[in-house]
Amino acid sequence: MNIYTFLILSLIITIYSIQTIADLLNIKNISTSIPLEFEGYYDKEKYVKSQEYLKEKTKFSIVSSTFFLAVQIIFITLGGFNYLDTRVVSFGFGSILTGLIFAGTLFFTFEILKIPFSLYSVFVIEERFGFNRMNIKTFITDSLKSWFVTAIIGSIIFVATLWLFINTCKYAWLYAFTVIVVFEIFITFVAPVVIMPLFNKxxxxxxxxxxxxxxxxxxxxxxxxxxxxxxxxxxxxxxxxxxxxxxxxxxxxxxxxxxIQKHSVDELTSILAHEMGHFKLGHILKHMIFSFVSTLIMLFILSLFINEVWLYDAFLMNTQPMYAGIIFSSFLYEPISIIISIISNYFSRKHEYEADAYAVKTYRKPEVMINALKKLSVDNLSNLYPHKFKVFLEYSHPPVLERIKAINKISLSTKI
Ligand SMILES: [Zn+2]
Structure with a gap:
């Protein structure tokens, strides 16, 4: 193992450790007493069930992330990338098609390894807590459809990026950015009529x-x-x-x-008022811009490292094909991606408060809104006391008790 491999592995292990620590803290933060706000919504038995659900899901997520950590470490240290590359190069295709087969093989291998974990999550955990309505047929068709969609979108982005990096000069990352942004806008535009109906009616x-x-x-x-x-x-x-x-x-x-089944007309309108709030307050646009900025950073990092021989050494490659460089640089992007997601989650939580406030100020029924939130979190067995660190790292929505507090404050101060 060379020093670069060691650094990459340390990076992967550090990220895994941070996420696992957040999970463990989250479990430790469980409180057995039902908060005052939820009396009458949760009975003791159901509240205990919600905590069991959290523990079960956390345990499962730690097991699966440990498994995938081990797979990555073994694959990297045994020279898996180089082996795969020699195989795909032996087909004798051009570098774009070779790259597509290289990336596609990695993607599908990972997806196949994920299947037993998804099966367990849906048919054992979700089933046990009474959430699952899926049968094996839906599970299979869902997987096939989502692979199909990801393969098409992923291939287009991958091929465009690879082609630009091979064929254009030092501004390839800017060209790639332009292409990806246009493509992403197009997808966001057509997704509701082209992609989403594949999965739901x-x-x-x-x-x-x-x-x-x-x-x-x-x-x-x-x-x-x-x-x-x-x-x-x-x-x-x-x-x-x-x-x-x-x-x-x-x-x-x-x-x-x-x-719709579980909520009153007033509660549903409050929830919709919140959703409209997101639109009215420009959250949708802000979110899109943010995601473009992170794409830009990712491509810039790619441009910095794609020609560095040490990056290929780190993954024990004998040659330096650019298609592999695209995948390797995503490992370097990972810590930045976590920072970006922390910032994005911070703003997303802020936007949730703003949309709540919007709903309360315009629909003027704070009690109904609070009621809807409580019912939602009981029905979904949401964790009422997530640990601060977990919220900081991963929560796109504020914990429900904080939201209720904020709504009460608004209704008091505006006398609604
Ligand atoms: Zn929202």
Whole structure:
């Protein structure tokens, strides 16, 4: 093992350790007493169940991340990348096709290794806690479809980047950035009508009290409703959610059927008011810009290291093919990606508070909003007391108790 390999492995192990420490702290932070706000929502038995769920999921995530850490270390130290490269080069294709086979083999090997873990997560853990509605057929078709979509999108981005780095000069990273941004905008635009229907059925919300109330509210807030959809989330899980997706003509607000079943018209309108808040306050656009900036940083790092021989030495390669360099530099990008995701999560949590405030100030029913949040977190057995470090690292939404506190504060100060 050379010093560069040692550094790369240390990097991987450090990241794994930080994530595992966050998980362990999170488990230690469990409190057995039901918080005052949740009395009447949780009975003792269900509350204990929610903690078991957290423990079960954490244990599982540590086991799987340890497994994948071991796989990576073994693969790197045994010269797996070099072996794979000699095999794909022996086919005698050009460097673009060779690169595509190289990256594709790695991707699918990883996906196949993930299958037993996904099966256990869905059919053992989620099943045991009464969430799972998926059958094996849905599991298989889901995997096939998502591989298909990832393979197409991934190949386009990979081939474009590789071609630009091989054929253009030192500004390849800027050209690649432009191509990727245009492509990503295009995907965001068409995803709601092309990609998402592959996985779920979206039906326009039927006429009735719910639709009337939402439309009345949207009209009052000057919000142009482009599409309000019900999604058959119950096909996979009893968990419920709502989200905003797409840009331009195809943008839409989506409610899970499971959410509609369990909430009152007022609660659903509050949840939608929150989603509209995200749009009105420009969160969607900010989020997109942020993701472009991180793409730019990633490509810049790629341009810095793709021609460095030591990078290929680190992964025990005998040659320096650029397609492998693209994959290797993603290891170097990993720590930066964690920092970027911490910043992005920080803003996302801030945006959640803002969207809550927007919903409360415009729909003016803070009690209903709080009720909806409580019901959501009980139904999804969310962790009420996540550890601060876990929140800092990974939470895109603030812990529910903090959100309730913030909503109460707003309703007090604005006398709603
Ligand atoms: Zn939100």
């Amino acid at each position: 979206y039906t326009t919300l039927e006429n009735g009290e719910l639709k009337d109330t939402i439309e009345k509210y949207a009209k009052k807030e000057n919000f142009k409703m482009k599409g309000l959809f019900r999604m058959d989330g119950s096909k996979r899980s009893t968990k419920s959610n709502a989200f905003f997706t797409g840009i331009g003509k195809f943008r839409r607000i989506v409610l899970f059927d499971t959410l």
